[in-house]
Amino acid sequence: MAANLVPAKERKPYSRNRLVIGLVLVATGLLILLLFGLHLTAGQQATYQLTPRGDTNVIPIPALTLPVQPSIYILALIAVFLGGWHLARGIRSTGLLLGMMAFCFVAAFLTWATIGQTLDLVGMLNTSMVRATPIALAAMCGVISERSAVINIGLEGIMLTAAMTAVVSATLTHNLYIGLLVAMLTGGVVGAIHAVLVIRFKVDQIVSGTAVNIIGTGATNFVSARFLETNIDQLNNSGTFPNITIPLLVKIPIVGPVLFENNLIFYLTVLLVVVLYVVLFFTPWGLRSRAVGEHPKAADTLGINVYLMRYVNVILGGVLAGIGGAYFTIGSIGRFDRQMTNGKGFIGLAAMIFGKWNPIGAYGASLIFGFADSLQVKMQILGIPVPSEFLGMAPYLVTMIVLAGVVGRARPPAADGQVYEKQ
Amino acid sequence: MDRNSNQLRAAHPLDPKEPSKGEGRRRSGSATLQTFLIPVLAIFTGLVFGAIVIVATDASVIAAYRNFFHAPGTALRDTWNVIALAYGSLFIGAFGNPATIAHAIQVYRATGNQKDLLQAIYPITESLAAVTPYILAGLAVAVGFKCGLFNIGAEGQFGIGALCSAFVGYSIKGLPWFIHLPLALLAGALGGAIWGAIPGYLKAVTGAHEVVNTIMMNYISYNLGDWLLNGPMKAPGYRPLTPVVQDSAMLPRFFPPPLRFNWGFFLALAMAVLVYWFLFKTTLGMEIRAVGANPDGARYAGMNIVRNFILAMTFSGALAGLAGATQVLGIDHWVGQNFSAGYGFDSIAIALLGQSHPFGVVLAAALWGFLRSGATNMQSMAGIPLDVISIIQGLVVIFVAAPAVIRWIYHIRLARMETTVLTRGWGR
Numbered sequence: 001m002a003a004n005l006v007p008a009k010e011r012k013p014y015s016r017n018r019l020v021i022g023l024v025l026v027a028t029g030l031l032i033l034l035l036f037g038l039h040l041t042a043g044q045q046a047t048y049q050l051t052p053r054g055d056t057n058v059i060p061i062p063a064l065t066l067p068v069q070p071s072i073y074i075l076a077l078i079a080v081f082l083g084g085w086h087l088a089r090g091i092r093s094t095g096l097l098l099g100m101m102a103f104c105f106v107a108a109f110l111t112w113a114t115i116g117q118t119l120d121l122v123g124m125l126n127t128s129m130v131r132a133t134p135i136a137l138a139a140m141c142g143v144i145s146e147r148s149a150v151i152n153i154g155l156e157g158i159m160l161t162a163a164m165t166a167v168v169s170a171t172l173t174h175n176l177y178i179g180l181l182v183a184m185l186t187g188g189v190v191g192a193i194h195a196v197l198v199i200r201f202k203v204d205q206i207v208s209g210t211a212v213n214i215i216g217t218g219a220t221n222f223v224s225a226r227f228l229e230t231n232i233d234q235l236n237n238s239g240t241f242p243n244i245t246i247p248l249l250v251k252i253p254i255v256g257p258v259l260f261e262n263n264l265i266f267y268l269t270v271l272l273v274v275v276l277y278v279v280l281f282f283t284p285w286g287l288r289s290r291a292v293g294e295h296p297k298a299a300d301t302l303g304i305n306v307y308l309m310r311y312v313n314v315i316l317g318g319v320l321a322g323i324g325g326a327y328f329t330i331g332s333i334g335r336f337d338r339q340m341t342n343g344k345g346f347i348g349l350a351a352m353i354f355g356k357w358n359p360i361g362a363y364g365a366s367l368i369f370g371f372a373d374s375l376q377v378k379m380q381i382l383g384i385p386v387p388s389e390f391l392g393m394a395p396y397l398v399t400m401i402v403l404a405g406v407v408g409r410a411r412p413p414a415a416d417g418q419v420y421e422k423q
Numbered sequence: 424m425d426r427n428s429n430q431l432r433a434a435h436p437l438d439p440k441e442p443s444k445g446e447g448r449r450r451s452g453s454a455t456l457q458t459f460l461i462p463v464l465a466i467f468t469g470l471v472f473g474a475i476v477i478v479a480t481d482a483s484v485i486a487a488y489r490n491f492f493h494a495p496g497t498a499l500r501d502t503w504n505v506i507a508l509a510y511g512s513l514f515i516g517a518f519g520n521p522a523t524i525a526h527a528i529q530v531y532r533a534t535g536n537q538k539d540l541l542q543a544i545y546p547i548t549e550s551l552a553a554v555t556p557y558i559l560a561g562l563a564v565a566v567g568f569k570c571g572l573f574n575i576g577a578e579g580q581f582g583i584g585a586l587c588s589a590f591v592g593y594s595i596k597g598l599p600w601f602i603h604l605p606l607a608l609l610a611g612a613l614g615g616a617i618w619g620a621i622p623g624y625l626k627a628v629t630g631a632h633e634v635v636n637t638i639m640m641n642y643i644s645y646n647l648g649d650w651l652l653n654g655p656m657k658a659p660g661y662r663p664l665t666p667v668v669q670d671s672a673m674l675p676r677f678f679p680p681p682l683r684f685n686w687g688f689f690l691a692l693a694m695a696v697l698v699y700w701f702l703f704k705t706t707l708g709m710e711i712r713a714v715g716a717n718p719d720g721a722r723y724a725g726m727n728i729v730r731n732f733i734l735a736m737t738f739s740g741a742l743a744g745l746a747g748a749t750q751v752l753g754i755d756h757w758v759g760q761n762f763s764a765g766y767g768f769d770s771i772a773i774a775l776l777g778q779s780h781p782f783g784v785v786l787a788a789a790l791w792g793f794l795r796s797g798a799t800n801m802q803s804m805a806g807i808p809l810d811v812i813s814i815i816q817g818l819v820v821i822f823v824a825a826p827a828v829i830r831w832i833y834h835i836r837l838a839r840m841e842t843t844v845l846t847r848g849w850g851r
Contacts, residue, residue: 210768214772215813215821218812218814218816218817219814222480225808343638387654389653392649
């Protein structure tokens with residue numbers, strides 16, 4: 001083997017990263033045993049319902065009933081085994097390892113939580129994906145503008161204003177599609193304001209984003225207090241987009257009800273993620289955008305209009321965030337409440353960094369946050385002794401741990417945040 | 424030459440600097456004048472925009488303007504009345520009614536009866552009480568900025584500090600005030616310090632960006648606070664709040680109730696002086712500022728970046744925690760849900776407005792506190808939702824951060840100014 005021909009001291013040293021991940025995996029397995037594996041009796045069962053109750057669209061499949069004790073032992077064993085293999089031989093894909101670790105822990109936790117009860121697994125997965133939608137759209141907005149090196153943290157402000165204009169215009173015109181278009185327009189306009197401040201007036205990008213958040217929150221609160229709360233039926237009652245069922249695909253067990261029975265904004269989001277990925281990495285326009293973000297001077301020398309690309313990208317990002325804002329009102333409850341985004345814009349930023357400025361990665365991260373969100377609600381229903389607040393903390397803790405470098409440093413586009421001066 | 428000696432190299436296109444292309448080259452006034460002129464004009468312009476928003480959303484004014492060509496006088500008079508009522512009630516809410524105060528002073532001189540006087544000065548004492556946490560929270564964010572770190576976690580640190588100081592305040596009985604009060608304040612500062620140190624440590628050692636980590640810590644603190652207020656720290660009863668702190672832990676007040684002005688205000692001012700001394704008169708403070716201005720240059724000069732990041736974030740967290748502590752121990756005397764709501768964004772805006780300088784922060788905090796305090800009166804007297812203040816504040820932030828906008832509006836020429844690099848991108 002080639003390794004034997006390389007002198008011992010030249011061989012790659014055992015990396016600290018591998019040791020950490022391997023040990024963490026083993027520790028996870030042990031933790032599963034410790035937290036969930038004690039006090040189990042032989043006959044306990046957990047039932048996962050795999051067909052949503054009353055859903056006639058899908059081919060029904062029977063619920064999955066697992067014997068709890070063996071299941072948890074097996075999951076713990078898988079984690080320990082993977083950790084051991086990684087320590088001994090090394091497994092190349094860190095993402096796979098972390099994914100398996102998360103899967104084992106979450107599966108064990110769910111099984112433990114569902115002892116003697118039934119958990120609507122498909123419903124929970126569906127809620128995760130739906131709740132992930134605004135986070136994903138906010139993350140997409142972040143990705144597209146930061147790939148051109150403009151930091152946009154004003155996502156809360158954009159989403160709130162878009163949410164409000166969406167519901168008001170939809171109520172006034174009795175047309176949800178107009179509401180969606182108005183939301184996109186609003187998002188684009190607010191994005192344009194940020195772009196002008198940052199590109200033309202060279203305001204610090206974080207400052208401008210913060211100002212957009214402050215003004216967005218203040219203006220929507222103001223309008224809500226002044227007009228919306230007193231005129232609910234004329235201005236704040238739009239109804240929501242109905243769920244659209246895609247005929248054949250919805251029949252697929254498990255996957256069908258999760259993916260193919262949702263509303264327009266959900267489908268739009270998934271489509272946009274794919275489109276953004278393809279455009280950013282496989283089209284000339286995407287290449288130019290990324291060039292502007294990595295090395296604007298070189299791009300400029302090649303004749304790319306740096307300012308124009310940045311304007312366009314930030315405004316497009318604003319449009320995406322506008323759709324995200326529309327989700328909160330016309331895609332969810334049909335009315336505007338003050339500060340209803342509740343920090344989802346910032347979570348979207350975290351998802352973007354978590355996903356390493358890649359649309360697909362950011363969408364994956366959003367799904368994780370969405371899952372944690374739906375898990376917290378489910379846990380309250382199941383009556384778990386763990387306080388729901390600790391579950392609420394879990395996604396944030398996980399983000400911090402991941403960002404601490406277990407998956408390596410997140411590297412932003414090289415010129416991110418810097419002002420560009422054309423010579 | 425190394426890339427940090429500014430005199431010997433040509434300007435690099437990616438340097439952050441004032442836009443000089445196409446601007447007039449003549450200097451207009453000194454740089455110091457512009458440091459004050461811009462914020463003052465920014466505030467004034469913000470208030471003008473606020474007036475426009477108020478007028479544009481007032482039903483009676485809109486109706487008057489429909490008849491503009493028939494009765495222009497009415498429209499203009501209505502506009503003026505609305506603005507006068509709005510900003511008049513804002514002023515009265517912030518400072519008190521000068522006529523009432525003058526009258527009350529006369530009554531006091533004549534009869535020795537304090538009641539009217541106290542009632543007359545209530546607004547201004549409330550404003551000063553509101554300024555206190557803004558000074559401390561603004562200082563917290565400013566210290567972070569001085570080290571090039573964006574501490575969005577001030578809200579979480581505020582909340583944790585409040586909970587810690589409330590805990591020490593209500594759980595320890597029988598201590599004299601000169602031990603109990605400092606102990607409670609210290610507990611608050613310590614809680615905030617730890618909450619700030621964690622993202623600081625992660626940033627220093629692993630490079631994880633502090634913006635995301637402080638936001639995460641904020642959410643963790645909300646959840647933790649909710650659990651504590653519904654569980655271990657809950658007072659007897661139904662509502663999720665802590666027991667009232669002991670008398671020995673309360674910040675002494677100057678006037679009888681309902682006036683709430685307390686020592687906290689002077690504590691905040693003292694902390695501003697302390698921060699000024701630390702940043703500008705000590706070696707450690709100079710290192711922090713050097714790291715903020717140019718981390719590569721600082722590293723080249725042998726400064727320990729890791730230690731400075733952690734120190735700056737810890738100090739920042741401690742100040743925000745102290746802000747929460749003074750709010751609990753001086754004003755509310757107990758902690759409830761959403762205790763720290765709003766202080767996060769506001770403290771960022773105050774630090775930016777005050778150019779991250781301690782004395783600038785004090786002035787900006789004063790503005791914020793007086794505006795907020797007056798706005799509640801504006802809401803009750805003129806019926807204008809308090810959130811119009813947020814719009815004005817956001818605009819002021821933009822105007823201060825984009826002096827070019829103010830210069831463009833008022834046709835002021837550019838003076839050579841030292842630029843402060845406030846924040847950087849995600850990458851290091």
